Amino acid sequence: MDLAEYRRAARAWLEENAPSDDHPAADGITRAKEFMAKLYDAGYSGITWPKRWGGQGLTEAEEHAFAAEARDFSLPMYVFSIGLGMTGPTLVDRGTDEQRERFVRPLLRGEEIWCQLFSEPGAGSDVASLQTRAVRDGDHWVVNGQKVWTSVAHHADWGLLLARTEVEVPKHKGLTMFVVDMHHPGVTVRPLRDMSGKANFNEIFLDDVTIPDEHRVGEVDDGWSVAVTTLLHERLSISAGVGMGGQKDNPASLEALRRAVDTSDPLVRDQLVELHIRSRALALFNQRLAQEARAGIFPGARGSAAKLLLAELTLFQADLATQLVGPESVLAGHPLAQAISLAPGMALGGGTNEIMRNIVGDRVLGLPPEPRVDKNVPFKDLKVGTQG
Numbered sequence: 001m002d003l004a005e006y007r008r009a010a011r012a013w014l015e016e017n018a019p020s021d022d023h024p025a026a027d028g029i030t031r032a033k034e035f036m037a038k039l040y041d042a043g044y045s046g047i048t049w050p051k052r053w054g055g056q057g058l059t060e061a062e063e064h065a066f067a068a069e070a071r072d073f074s075l076p077m078y079v080f081s082i083g084l085g086m087t088g089p090t091l092v093d094r095g096t097d098e099q100r101e102r103f104v105r106p107l108l109r110g111e112e113i114w115c116q117l118f119s120e121p122g123a124g125s126d127v128a129s130l131q132t133r134a135v136r137d138g139d140h141w142v143v144n145g146q147k148v149w150t151s152v153a154h155h156a157d158w159g160l161l162l163a164r165t166e167v168e169v170p171k172h173k174g175l176t177m178f179v180v181d182m183h184h185p186g187v188t189v190r191p192l193r194d195m196s197g198k199a200n201f202n203e204i205f206l207d208d209v210t211i212p213d214e215h216r217v218g219e220v221d222d223g224w225s226v227a228v229t230t231l232l233h234e235r236l237s238i239s240a241g242v243g244m245g246g247q248k249d250n251p252a253s254l255e256a257l258r259r260a261v262d263t264s265d266p267l268v269r270d271q272l273v274e275l276h277i278r279s280r281a282l283a284l285f286n287q288r289l290a291q292e293a294r295a296g297i298f299p300g301a302r303g304s305a306a307k308l309l310l311a312e313l314t315l316f317q318a319d320l321a322t323q324l325v326g327p328e329s330v331l332a333g334h335p336l337a338q339a340i341s342l343a344p345g346m347a348l349g350g351g352t353n354e355i356m357r358n359i360v361g362d363r364v365l366g367l368p369p370e371p372r373v374d375k376n377v378p379f380k381d382l383k384v385g386t387q388g
């Protein structure tokens with residue numbers, strides 16, 4: 001099938017299968033899972049993922065064609081965004097064959113939901129200073145600690161967990177990555193409400209949670225390199241909108257704003273054009289990174305530039321919407337309130353704008369790196385939570 005045919009077929013499938021707003025009132029998660037199963041069975045989930053693990057083994061061109069069509073719909077995929085954008089690609093890159101066999105297909109088909117357990121109350125930007133401990137006990141590990149800001153954990157079946165396994169070495173060298181069963185009796189998930197009024201993320205308490213050693217991802221004490229793989233995928237997937245399910249219902253989109261405001265005013269048109277240019281520049285940058293990735297050129301730290309651009313675009317869009325529609329746009333119940341109040345989170349989740357700038361300065365532009373006083377100090381001798 002050539003690309004134009006692929007695109008037509010994708011469009012026809014979406015028109016037939018994308019849930020309509022008046023979908024019968026099944027609960028949100030059931031509805032999302034039903035949709036993902038249909039998406040997978042039709043061959044539109046994991047388009048570029050290896051066939052061997054359940055993907056379609058197609059190219060970035062097909063993925064891009066599908067994403068371009070999907071933008072006109074509202075697909076219930078948010079709950080799968082961590083699995084599709086971060087934990088799944090990490091397992092494909094760094095998991096064992098048994099782990100890929102066990103986890104990847106159910107993830108792509110929406111049968112199992114994933115979350116990412118990295119951040120802690122004292123370890124966000126400096127995630128390598130985390131304190132959650134995993135201690136080996138024969139063929140199992142026993143985990144104790146606390147995580148925070150864990151998106152979709154209240155729906156998750158599995159979590160990708162970064163834990164400390166050694167304290168006698170510098171902080172980055174004593175971490176190990178695991179897959180944790182979120183239904184284990186020692187896992188407590190408590191929702192945290194953000195300023196949009198919704199509780200999309202959570203705090204997690206891990207009390208004597210056992211994890212079989214076969215659920216370790218990568219080598220013992222080499223979790224930092226696995227985490228870097230996840231973070232690279234995270235930044236690319238956030239900027240490309242993986243799992244975000246289209247723009248149709250976004251009241252702050254260019255199309256929605258154009259309908260909502262008086263476009264006879266040239267200053268308004270000017271601002272809408274600015275929004276269009278910024279969106280288009282980011283889309284092209286993402287397209288280029290994806291094409292390069294398919295050609296074997298890994299985007300590396302440039303993924304952080306894409307994520308930074310998206311965060312800045314999201315804030316610009318929210319400010320513009322507030323300015324054009326007026327102060328009532330932020331009142332509870334206004335269609336724009338949700339999009340506006342979630343915008344600042346984009347400059348934090350997946351790494352803050354300051355951290356993205358540090359990475360771009362250091363690893364893309366080759367500027368002098370931040371001074372690192374803690375680089376060679378054993379973790380046990382650090383005053384945790386105070387290092388940069």
Ligand SMILES: Cc1cc2nc3c(=O)[nH]c(=O)nc-3n(C[C@H](O)[C@H](O)[C@H](O)COP(=O)(O)OP(=O)(O)OC[C@H]3O[C@@H](n4cnc5c(N)ncnc54)[C@H](O)[C@@H]3O)c2cc1C
Nearest residue numbers: 116117118119124125149150151345348349350352354388
């Ligand atoms: C919507 C959302 C979803 C999230 N989902 C998840 C998730 O699913 N899983 C997960 O593990 N985490 C998640 N997070 C957490 C996110 O990764 C952290 O919030 C982020 O890494 C920042 O950490 P922090 O909040 O502890 O802030 P801190 O690291 O304490 O930073 C505070 C401020 O200091 C600045 N700062 C810190 N260090 C430096 C430095 N070296 N140079 C310059 N400035 C610096 C920061 O930019 C920030 O402005 C989510 C966050 C949000 C907002």
